[in-house]
Amino acid sequence: MTALERLIETLAKMPGLGRKSASRLAYxxxxxxxxxxxxxxxxxxxxxxxxxxxxxCGNYTEEVPCRICIDRERDRSILCVVEEPKDLLSIELTRQxxxxxxxxxxxxxxxxxxxxxxxxxxxxxxxxxxxxxxxVIVATNPTVEGDTTAVYLSGLLKSLPVVVTRxxxxxxxxxxxxxxxxxxxxRALEGRRRLEQD
Numbered sequence: 001m002t003a004l005e006r007l008i009e010t011l012a013k014m015p016g017l018g019r020k021s022a023s024r025l026a027y028x029x030x031x032x033x034x035x036x037x038x039x040x041x042x043x044x045x046x047x048x049x050x051x052x053x054x055x056x057c058g059n060y061t062e063e064v065p066c067r068i069c070i071d072r073e074r075d076r077s078i079l080c081v082v083e084e085p086k087d088l089l090s091i092e093l094t095r096q097x098x099x100x101x102x103x104x105x106x107x108x109x110x111x112x113x114x115x116x117x118x119x120x121x122x123x124x125x126x127x128x129x130x131x132x133x134x135x136v137i138v139a140t141n142p143t144v145e146g147d148t149t150a151v152y153l154s155g156l157l158k159s160l161p162v163v164v165t166r167x168x169x170x171x172x173x174x175x176x177x178x179x180x181x182x183x184x185x186x187r188a189l190e191g192r193r194r195l196e197q198d
Contacts, residue, residue, distance in 0.1 A: 004026055004030070007022075007026045007029070008022045008023050008026045009022075010022075011025050011026060050062050052064065053103075053105075054066035054068075054069055056069040056127075057069050057088075057100065057101045057102055057103055058085070058101075058102065058103030058104070058105055058120050058123075059085050059088055059101060059103055060085045068088075068092075068100065068101060069100065073098070074098050074099060074100055075098050075099045075100075076099070076100060076132055076133075077099070077132060077133055077134045077135065078097075078099030078100065078133070078134070078135045078136075078137065079099060079100050079101070079102055079124075079127065079128070079133050079135070079136050079137070080097060080099055080100070080101050080102070080136075080137040080139050081101075081102045081103075081104060081124060081136060081137065081138050081139060081140070081153065082101060082102070082103055082104070082139050082140070082177070083103075083104055083105075083106060083107050083140050083141060083146065083149075083177075084103065084104075084105065084106070084178075085103055086177075086178045087103075087139065087141070087176075087177040087178060088101050088103060090177045090178050090180060090185060091139065091177070091185065091189065093182055093185075094182050094185045094186040094189060095186075096185075096186040096189050096190065097189055099135075099137075102120070102123070102124045102127060103120065104119045104120050104121065104124070104140075104149070105119060105120050106118065106119050107119070107140055107141070107143075107145040107146055107148070107149040108145060108148050108149045108152055109145045109148075116152060119149075121153070121156070124136075124153070125156060125157075125160075128157065128160050128162055129160065133162055134161075134162060134163065135162060135163045135164075135165060136153075136157055136162050136163070136164050136165070137165050137166070137167070137189075137192055138150040138153055138154065138164060138165070138166050138167075138195060139166075139167050139177065141175065141176050141177055142167075142174065142175060143174055143175075143176075150166055150195065151195075154195040163194060164194065164195045165192040165193055165194050165195060166192060166193055166194075166195045167188040167189060167191075167192050168188045168189075168190070168191030168192050168193055
């Protein structure tokens with residue numbers, strides 16, 4: 001296998017890139033200036049070396065804890081639970097939410113072998129038990145797995161002194177927060193509702 005074929009194979013493993021897109025990228029990299037490729041390689045290495053998960057919320061950060069967790073201007077009584085760091089970024093871009101976050105790093109998905117023990121659920125419960133949090137917004141994606149995770153979290157949190165809410169409708173069912181426009185996401189945050197607890 002040639003270096004070009006190996007690169008195409010590697011790029012094609014990335015989410016959202018098929019073999020055709022991977023080929024386009026590989027050929028672009030061949031045509032571009034060597035300094036660009038070297039800079040890209042350096043940036044990728046630094047990304048893996050410097051960026052870690054915040055030990056408090058789970059967001060990606062170079063600072064420990066992250067800038068959101070140490071920001072004293074944020075409302076520390078509201079905790080927004082998201083699936084992935086990219087979802088946190090989507091909510092931040094709305095500029096409507098000023099509370100704290102908790103990143104689960106996935107959702108419950110038995111078909112993919114992901115159960116509650118594989119997610120950052122215990123650390124979520126520990127944060128809520130510490131006190132001071134009065135509302136937990138479950139902002140998982142409106143998918144079967146996201147809804148399953150939301151119901152599971154609601155069941156765990158019902159014995160604790162917090163109100164559990166879910167983002168309002170307006171987000172497309174089966175969609176990802178990452179692809180929602182700012183206005184839709186802002187309205188979903190404003191119209192969040194309480195999760196029913198059995």
